[in-house]
Amino acid sequence: MIGTASKLRDIKAINPWQRLLVLAMAVFTIAPFAPLIIQSLAFRWAWPNILPTVWWFEQRQRSPFPLAWDYVFSPSSRVVEATINTLGIGITVTLLCLVICLPAARVLGQRTFRGKNQLEFLIALPLLLPEAAIGIALLMIFIALDLAGTYVGVIIVHLIPTIPYMARTLTSVYQGHGTDAEDHARVLGANRRQIFFRVTLPMILPGVIAGCLFTFLVSTNLFLLTFFIGQGHIVTLPTLLFAKISGGALDATGAGIALIASVPGVILLIFTDRFIRNYPLAE
Amino acid sequence: MMRTASPAFMQNLRDVVEMTPLLVVLLGLFGGALVLGLLQSFGYAPWFGINEFPTTRYFERLWLSSDFWFSLGLTLYYAFAATLIGLVISVPLSIALSKRFKASRLFSALIRLPLMVPYTVGIALALVMLGNGGLLSRMSAGLGLIDDPSQFVQILKTHGGCGIILVYVWKQVPFMTLNLSAVLARTGDDTVEAAMVLGASSRQIFWRVTLPQIMPGIVSASLICFAFNIGAFEAPLILGGGYPDTLPVLAWRYFQDANYAFQLQGMAVVVSLALVSGLFLAAYLQGYRRFERARGRV
Amino acid sequence: MKKTKSRAKQMLLASTLAVVSWSGAVQAEDAPGMFRSEFLQGNMGWPEVTAKARAEGTVNFYYWGGSDIINLWIDQVATPALAAEGVTLNPVRITSTKDTVDVVIAELAAGRGEEEGSVDLVWVNGENFFSLKQQNALWGAFADRLPNSVNFEWDESDPRSLLNLRDFGVETGLQEMPWSGEQYVCSVNRAHVPVDQTPATFAQLKAYLEANPGKFTYVKPPHYLGNTFVQSVLYAHNPDGTGAAPYQKSFEELGGAELARLMEPGMEYLKSLEPLLLGGANGSPRYPENSDELDNLFLNSEVHFDCKFGVFANHNGLITGTYPEQAEEMIFPVGNMIKNKNYLTVPLNSPHPAAALVAINYFSSVGAQASKLQAAGMPVGLDLWRLNDEDAAEIAAAAPPHYGVTQQELDANIAPDTNASLVDVIEATWLAVIERKEDKPLADIVAQVSGELNN
Structure with missing residues (x-):
């Protein structure tokens, strides 16, 4: 029997099983990227070779046309077009979503009224219906x-799955910060515009950024709705990748496009870690 | 009139005005989709020159075929298995990540990566990793366990669906973990400390203190993942075992068919899918409420 | 039969497009169709066409964009070459030609007639051309009126003109221009299959698979690669021994009962092959969805053979690294290696018809055909005997190499394609018999699926 004091000290310490779990999950998450990177650099990589027998960079001098990464970075791959579309649609959706959700979130976060619970459920509903049905x-x-x-x-159509996240995050932001500061400002004679831009916005900004990040993330990763509604005319990174892998096989250019499609997420992960950690997506 | 309007009235009016854009978008788009989907599944499609409303023949034809029930079973199986496995991993994982350890920031960021990339990337990873010609199969060959790719256990392209489930789990564990971690961070360690002082074992602490505390997070995260898995299309299409397909893939194949009558049939599939999903989610929520009530009584 | 099917599908699109087109129709004053009738009546010289093409400026070219090397050739060779002629090629990559056919037919149904559509040029053949033709959605009989038409044989009395005048048994009516001539060729992995064990007939294939179970599969119908495999099986198992001949007739001519009788032995063979296919040993044979997946199985030695359309598929597979190093072509099935051509056509409502004709004329030139052959491994669509020695030498020099077989051997084993109206019935029958395992007499199944296709 260990003393209570030492037990309490251990409350924040990780035990070996937990350490193993974290390690295993990190491997499960990251390890599959290794063959993806190898595939993107391969020219011929057949079973049972662990590494390609011919690499892309060995073949590229001999090849009459661009292979692997040379093709991915050539205009013919449409990667640039897809990237611009993905980012452009993501940014537009995020801004639209913000404009729609910010006023509503203030009401939901700071006011009480009859039917509010039902309304919040309604807003969450798009998350609970199958995307294919929508x-x-x-x-x-x-x-x-x-x-x-x-x-x-x-x-x-991107607004449908993004609004629940944005509305949820912004509502919890408004709930968190109350109305005291605005009330003070109003007493001091600030007009509504001044109050919003000088008082409210700076206070809720971290939450707004988090909401925008989620929305951007959901939009850039969305495949199904883009694929159905875009009818193949609107090429984004997820749909470009889908066209490459829908046959159930992955060649070097497909692997390259998969890596490119991961880049926005990785950048977001590095730069926005702290915003995302503090706000739950679902609740 | 305007002059005599009370401030409270003005405030209410302002609230309503500020709610309006959200409600218009939600009801217009989402509600419109629901209503039109329902109408079509009951035979209302004047733009195809069809108006048999109300007919139940699309549902009848669907529900009377055994393949539909097999498809439904597959759809539910993939969704259930992935959500359950995801939870079994995420709950202990979120607790572990709330602890203090070296490079914890780095590890939690690494584990969060799948959240940031599209599902199609997950599918690409499954293809290079899990296929009979994939890396695991090659490593088995390297270890001398197999000497032909066909001897490797078939993970992809089967109705067993391990590949599909693994992609869901890979992508959704970070989502669940992130939500649970946020709930854990908010509740703090006070109750756990108290339980320790009172001499509870770590098993008791988990079942009696931590788990009930994070229950709301578990319920909401699993609801969202389950609903998503039921409606997902790309993973079952690419990694699934082919005919009979899951319901979203079946609906898509109907929709792609040149014969317009099949599109109404596809709508019936989609409505059935939404119905089943709604039933399961409602039952789940009901069960959760009962659990909460029971706990409140104790 | 296709008619009712597609027309209904387009009604929704049509109703929306009607509004748009109505306003468009009001604006179009300079008599759309003038150019078409003048050109088709032979009242217009080629310089006038090129002048109009430059005025039109752009040509929207819809083509299957699934091959990196074809995409590269279009972007790097064809686009600059046409730009030099004053026409901007706008390549629209599609995954399924059927979608584009649907768009054209929908536009026409909505009243977006001549010069009011969105598609100028489509790469088509078989069923898709058949659909366009049935719906009267084609621009006209232009194929023998371009300067480069001299590179093709149009004389009906010469049997060699067949592939220019018939597309899956359907008369082209000079409404499409041959672009490339392909043949169904199988490759074999010499790392596993020695020359003396290489099957040449379906019976030998089965014998090979009995010794090496699971080492073969074919692309799943209704993908055209799967359909073609099934067709060659049917030819080889024709109970009358007449091979492809009866399959040249349309469904109406042949009749369901006769078709079922002809198909019976072939379908029996396909059924008996199932347990020997990839994954067949444990009861669930695996049919790849498309050629990418089949190539991958072939590369990883999961199968020993890779059958698809492509006279130079083996070469293309080797230079892109998607085929195993020791891949070689094989003559299989002897005498039944289906050959056809694919074509370029102009929809009736092409908004830039002159530019489309200039583009087709470019694609039909010896230079373009030679560079496409060399860079993209696409066989020529033109007829070599029509060329002078110098041009013929240019084509010969551009041809990629064969591996293990000669061009003469490939040419000696040609079989024609199946009539487009039968293809639908055959693929639906395959789905019923092989995929859904319906246990009914074949005649009943054929009657049932042809009935379903008809309404």
């Missing part, structure tokens, strides 16, 4: 409205 049902309407296969259509 996508196919909407495709019908969008074809009728001539929105299928257009940027506008894709951006609108």
